[in-house]
Amino acid sequence: MESLTLTDVEQKYYSDLFIYCDTDNTKKVASNGRALDLFRAAQLPSEVVLQITELCGATRLGHFGRSQFYIALKLIAIAQSGLPLRVESLNSVKDLPLPRFVVGKNEAEARHAALYQDSDSQGLYPASAAAVMPRPPGRGLQNKKGTPSATSLPAHEVIQPLAPSIEPQPEPTSPVVSPQQSPPTSPPSWRKHKRQTSGGNVDRPAVVAPTGAVWTHFREPQAGPVPADGMWPSHSPPPPGQESWVSFTADTPPSIPGMHPSSVQESTTIRTVASAAMTNEIQRQSSGYDDPWKITDEQRQYYINQFKTIQPDLTGFIPGSAAKEFFTKSKLPILELSHIWELSDFDKDGALTLDEFCAAFHLVVARKNGYDLPEKLPESLMPKLIDLDDSAEGSEQTADVGYSGSPVEVTPSKSPSMPSLNQAWPEMNQSNEQWETFSERSSSSQTLTQFDSNIAPADPDTAIVHPVPIRMTPSKIHMQEMELKRTGSDHNHPTSPLLAEPPELSDEANLPASLKFVAANTVGDGYSSSDSFTSDQEPTTRQRSQSGTSPEALKVVAPPPPPPRPNASHSRSSSLDMNRTFAAAAVAGQPQSSTIAYPPAVPPRPLPTQTSAPHTGHRAEAEGASGGGAALSTTTSPQQIPQQPNFADFSQFQAFAASEQPSSLPEVDIHSEPGQVEKTSEGAGPLRTVKSDGQADERASATVNSAKGSGSGSGSGSGSGPLAPPPKPVRRRLKSEDELRPEDEQHGPQKSNVIAAVLATQPSIPRSVGKDKKAIQASIRRNKETNTVLARLNSELQQQLKDLLEERISLEVQLEQLRPFSHL
Amino acid sequence: MAVCIAVIAKENYPLYIRSVPTQNELKFHYTVHTSLDVVEEKISAVGKSLGDQRELYLGLLYPTEDYKVYGYVTNSKVKFVIVVDSSNTSLRDNEIRSMFRKLHNSFTDVMCNPFHSPGNTIQSKAFDGIVSGMMVQTASTV
Numbered sequence: 001m002e003s004l005t006l007t008d009v010e011q012k013y014y015s016d017l018f019i020y021c022d023t024d025n026t027k028k029v030a031s032n033g034r035a036l037d038l039f040r041a042a043q044l045p046s047e048v049v050l051q052i053t054e055l056c057g058a059t060r061l062g063h064f065g066r067s068q069f070y071i072a073l074k075l076i077a078i079a080q081s082g083l084p085l086r087v088e089s090l091n092s093v094k095d096l097p098l099p100r101f102v103v104g105k106n107e108a109e110a111r112h113a114a115l116y117q118d119s120d121s122q123g124l125y126p127a128s129a130a131a132v133m134p135r136p137p138g139r140g141l142q143n144k145k146g147t148p149s150a151t152s153l154p155a156h157e158v159i160q161p162l163a164p165s166i167e168p169q170p171e172p173t174s175p176v177v178s179p180q181q182s183p184p185t186s187p188p189s190w191r192k193h194k195r196q197t198s199g200g201n202v203d204r205p206a207v208v209a210p211t212g213a214v215w216t217h218f219r220e221p222q223a224g225p226v227p228a229d230g231m232w233p234s235h236s237p238p239p240p241g242q243e244s245w246v247s248f249t250a251d252t253p254p255s256i257p258g259m260h261p262s263s264v265q266e267s268t269t270i271r272t273v274a275s276a277a278m279t280n281e282i283q284r285q286s287s288g289y290d291d292p293w294k295i296t297d298e299q300r301q302y303y304i305n306q307f308k309t310i311q312p313d314l315t316g317f318i319p320g321s322a323a324k325e326f327f328t329k330s331k332l333p334i335l336e337l338s339h340i341w342e343l344s345d346f347d348k349d350g351a352l353t354l355d356e357f358c359a360a361f362h363l364v365v366a367r368k369n370g371y372d373l374p375e376k377l378p379e380s381l382m383p384k385l386i387d388l389d390d391s392a393e394g395s396e397q398t399a400d401v402g403y404s405g406s407p408v409e410v411t412p413s414k415s416p417s418m419p420s421l422n423q424a425w426p427e428m429n430q431s432n433e434q435w436e437t438f439s440e441r442s443s444s445s446q447t448l449t450q451f452d453s454n455i456a457p458a459d460p461d462t463a464i465v466h467p468v469p470i471r472m473t474p475s476k477i478h479m480q481e482m483e484l485k486r487t488g489s490d491h492n493h494p495t496s497p498l499l500a501e502p503p504e505l506s507d508e509a510n511l512p513a514s515l516k517f518v519a520a521n522t523v524g525d526g527y528s529s530s531d532s533f534t535s536d537q538e539p540t541t542r543q544r545s546q547s548g549t550s551p552e553a554l555k556v557v558a559p560p561p562p563p564p565r566p567n568a569s570h571s572r573s574s575s576l577d578m579n580r581t582f583a584a585a586a587v588a589g590q591p592q593s594s595t596i597a598y599p600p601a602v603p604p605r606p607l608p609t610q611t612s613a614p615h616t617g618h619r620a621e622a623e624g625a626s627g628g629g630a631a632l633s634t635t636t637s638p639q640q641i642p643q644q645p646n647f648a649d650f651s652q653f654q655a656f657a658a659s660e661q662p663s664s665l666p667e668v669d670i671h672s673e674p675g676q677v678e679k680t681s682e683g684a685g686p687l688r689t690v691k692s693d694g695q696a697d698e699r700a701s702a703t704v705n706s707a708k709g710s711g712s713g714s715g716s717g718s719g720s721g722p723l724a725p726p727p728k729p730v731r732r733r734l735k736s737e738d739e740l741r742p743e744d745e746q747h748g749p750q751k752s753n754v755i756a757a758v759l760a761t762q763p764s765i766p767r768s769v770g771k772d773k774k775a776i777q778a779s780i781r782r783n784k785e786t787n788t789v790l791a792r793l794n795s796e797l798q799q800q801l802k803d804l805l806e807e808r809i810s811l812e813v814q815l816e817q818l819r820p821f822s823h824l
Numbered sequence: 825m826a827v828c829i830a831v832i833a834k835e836n837y838p839l840y841i842r843s844v845p846t847q848n849e850l851k852f853h854y855t856v857h858t859s860l861d862v863v864e865e866k867i868s869a870v871g872k873s874l875g876d877q878r879e880l881y882l883g884l885l886y887p888t889e890d891y892k893v894y895g896y897v898t899n900s901k902v903k904f905v906i907v908v909d910s911s912n913t914s915l916r917d918n919e920i921r922s923m924f925r926k927l928h929n930s931f932t933d934v935m936c937n938p939f940h941s942p943g944n945t946i947q948s949k950a951f952d953g954i955v956s957g958m959m960v961q962t963a964s965t966v
Binding site for chain 2: 320321323324327334335337338339341342345348349350375817818819
């Protein structure tokens with residue numbers, strides 16, 4: 001018999017009753033006194049009552065312990081429902097309505113007082129924590145209400161476990177409502193009262209049953225202490241309760257004061273007359289009271305209106321501060337408001353969307369009406385998009401995430417760093433539908449992405465080119481433009497030659513400038529990196545780039561723009577990239593430059609001829625159009641890769657020229673030369689010319705490379721012809737060769753030497769191929785420039801590497817610092 | 825599973841401290857207090873070298889024979905201290921880190937609550953829940 005299983009509702013109800021009866025705070029209920037009164041109030045025959053007391057063991061003990069009391073209550077319920085009193089039935093009866101006790105008015109008052117006292121002893125409340133829903137409140141309320149309620153009371157002063165629902169106080173025992181306690185009783189009275197008083201709220205009256213149900217639900221989830229009893233009596237009658245609904249909206253004062261007394265008594269929570277609110281809600285929810293937290297349409301509409309007063313945009317957010325002010329008006333304790341906020345701010349962004357606001361408001365109302373706050377946000381209050389992205393909502397709701405898109409985005413961003421972001425969101429996404437917000441954000445991010453991608457084309461080269469800032473002297477912007485265009489035109493290079501004239505002109509303009517640049521060793525642009533060769537390359541590269549860009553109408557190339565960018569790309573990228581770049585540039589530039597190269601090429605010629613005479617002769621013969629620019633070697637090496645054959649030819653040629661290079665080079669040269677010759681002969685249109693020039697340049701460069709290689713005495717290494725590695729070593733050798741050469745004629749940067757070498761070879765080139773020679777020379781210069789640029793880039797990268805290594809070391813040291821205790 | 829979890833404000837007064845109730849809480853309070861010195865030392869040391877960039881997770885602050893103390897400090901100088909039992913050797917660094925991360929997230933949520941004034945003790949039930957989840961599950965359910 002002792003093993004009594006009670007439902008939560010029963011538990012709460014019984015504990016309330018127990019506490020009510022336990023006037024002595026001894027956790028025992030005397031057989032006489034309240035308990036007996038209570039039992040008598042059950043409207044059972046006295047024999048039944050006696051039987052019950054016997055069964056529960058109170059007669060043995062002489063008093064009602066808690067368990068006995070509970071058993072007795074349950075037996076009363078059983079008896080009231082007409083079931084035979086049996087011990088076994090204690091646990092077997094399912095859905096037993098709570099015992100009903102009819103209380104007389106005086107009794108109610110007495111109890112009311114008792115309740116007040118009880119409320120003080122909250123500790124008495126059962127640990128079940130269910131908020132004690134005190135009947136007394138109902139009674140108390142009734143009492144408070146005074147006459148009106150009193151008069152109405154008798155009609156139904158039955159402390160119904162649940163009340164009821166509706167006016168007639170029907171058997172509140174409707175299973176659904178049964179769990180509820182006192183409040184139900186009050187509702188009826190309230191209802192009447194409300195009808196009398198409440199004008200404003202429509203459905204207020206008599207939401208008993210739903211309220212009861214809601215009550216139950218409130219009780220169950222709630223774990224927090226609800227001093228209920230005390231509160232109850234203190235709760236103001238319905239009107240205030242009703243108003244409490246709206247209370248803290250604007251006309252708070254009227255209702256609030258009414259509730260104050262209760263709040264005063266209440267230590268933690270203010271419960272307005274639960275019944276009042278409950279009745280309202282119950283009425284509203286009469287249809288769906290199974291979900292006590294559901295917001296009815298009317299309520300929602302009301303909430304929405306309130307939301308509008310704060311935030312006109314229904315899809316917007318209410319910032320935390322505004323919400324705080326608003327809800328503070330409800331006079332709930334800050335702690336409770338804080339808890340309500342925790343529950344309702346679903347996405348934890350510090351702001352309330354409409355859904356969140358409605359949930360919070362609903363919770364506040366419920367709280368004011370005596371409902372205990374749930375530990376977890378009820379599902380019906382989960383933020384749902386009011387409007388709908390049905391799909392989004394559906395998915396989100398099912399996921400219990402509440403807000404659709406935003407929670408997905410928001411919740412992940414719960415990291416400490418995110419709060420700011422989350423808070424930024426409200427401003428950003430003024431959309432009730434987080435989905436939209438999400439999409440907006442995504443779109444914005446997409447736009448951002450696009451933007452990045454737009455920049456990408458321009459940047460890659462620069463990024464790839466060189467991590468080191470280009471020391472461009474003159475027009476950085478210009479260079480950037482060049483770079484951009486070059487980037488864009490890289491792919492166009494093959495076609496740029498087709499454009500022929502303008503690019504050539506521009507190239508020509510650049511070429512002379514570059515040449516001058518080279519000649520004067522005015523790497524003042526900063527190109528004169530440690531490697532004059534690279535500086536050589538730079539101008540050439542620039543020219544190339546310029547030529548590339550020229551097709552795009554970049555005709556402002558006249559001033560020798562420092563070529564850094566294009567070169568940088570070369571240096572940074574893999575050799576292949578460089579090759580491509582070079583190739584493109586070469587193709588584009590060389591043909592153009594070749595045509596334009598003539599005039600500038602002339603001056604240096606005499607010098608180079610002096611030194612390079614020995615091998616220029618050979619080269620000149622072999623190459624014709626192939627401007628054997630030593631400078632070109634390096635730059636062209638990348639170009640060479642696609643042009644391996646030329647290179648091979650060149651090497652062969654070098655062999656002829658008594659170079660030590662493997663035959664491959666000479667072969668390349670040889671091959672290239674014939675080709676060049678043929679092509680030059682063809683030179684029908686500018687296209688062909690350009691192409692041939694390009695090829696010639698390339699070949700020339702190849703030959704130059706080979707020549708240089710031979711000149712320097714270093715085996716080209718490109719034994720088998722098209723080999724990537726060989727060009728590089730050859731390049732270097734050529735480079736060194738250039739360095740050697742400069743001493744002879746142009747002591748300036750290597751590029752000048754290279755150019756000199758190239759030029760030297762040029763004279764030997766049959767004048768008939770002058771045009772090709774020019775092109776070759778131009779290409780040579782370009783290559784030289786590229787080489788210099790590359791060398792510079794290389795040095796810069798080396799520097800960066802050193803820096804990074806240092807940084808790494810420092811980081812490691814720091815790590816060690818942070819680790820001292822880790823050994824422990 | 826922690827034995828004691830504490831949140832200390834920038835001014836080094838506790839915002840929240842919770843211990844396993846079975847043990848002498850005063851001992852943990854004292855431990856947390858002394859660990860603040862180590863925390864200060866760590867953040868000042870790291871600050872010099874790296875400037876702003878500082879790891880939030882401080883790692884093991886110091887061990888005693890009974891327990892180990894881990895620290896974590898946010899960018900706003902709010903410190904989290906976790907005391908774990910030394911006998912619980914199965915706790916890895918990653919787990920401690922994840923505990924701190926959870927704490928930090930919960931703390932952030934608390935801060936986002938407009939009804940919470942920074943500097944007040946933390947009374948958030950959600951935060952309590954998180955902390956309880958991390959505490960050693962003792963037989964006595966508090």
